[in-house]
Amino acid sequence: MIRLLALLALCFATSALAGPPPGHPSPAQAADLLMPDKPPAPAELPNQGKVLSSIDANDFTYIEVERAGVTEWIAASKMALKPGSTIRYEEGSVMTNFYSKLLKRTFPSVMFVGHVAVMGN
Numbered sequence: 001m002i003r004l005l006a007l008l009a010l011c012f013a014t015s016a017l018a019g020p021p022p023g024h025p026s027p028a029q030a031a032d033l034l035m036p037d038k039p040p041a042p043a044e045l046p047n048q049g050k051v052l053s054s055i056d057a058n059d060f061t062y063i064e065v066e067r068a069g070v071t072e073w074i075a076a077s078k079m080a081l082k083p084g085s086t087i088r089y090e091e092g093s094v095m096t097n098f099y100s101k102l103l104k105r106t107f108p109s110v111m112f113v114g115h116v117a118v119m120g121n
Helices: 002-017 027-034
Strands: 047-057 060-067 070-077 086-089 093-100 105-112 116-120
Touching: 060 086
Parallel strands: 070 105
Antiparallel strands: 047 060, 047 086, 060 070, 086 116, 093 105
16 A cells, blocks of 8 residues: 555656646746736727726725716726826726725725726826
8 A cells, every 4th residue: 555655646746747748838837827927008908988086095096987978986906097097997896886994985886907007198
C-alpha cells in the first residue's frame, strides 16, 4: 500500500512539473488573460454617456450618467469627475433598490462597474 501511495505521489509530482500542452498558455499567461494588469482601452468599453453628477462615498464614486436619453446610476472605484464630462464604461452588476448606508439614500438602480474612462468635457 505504501508503494502504491508513493507511486501515485510521484506521478502527481511529475505531472505538476510538466509544462502545458503545445498551444496552451502557461498558468501565468492564463492569469494575465483573465486578469490583465492594465485597464481596457476606452474603445473597448461599450457604454458612453455624459456625467450629470457624482457623489464620493468611501472607496466608490456614484455617477449619474445620461446615456441615449436615459439617466442611470453607476458606481466605480473612487475617481474625480466633473459634470458634463463624457465617460465610457463597461457593463457591470446591477443592483435594484440599492441602499447606501453611508449616503443614507436608496438608488432605484445602480450598476457597479470595474472600469470607467474619462473621454473629456
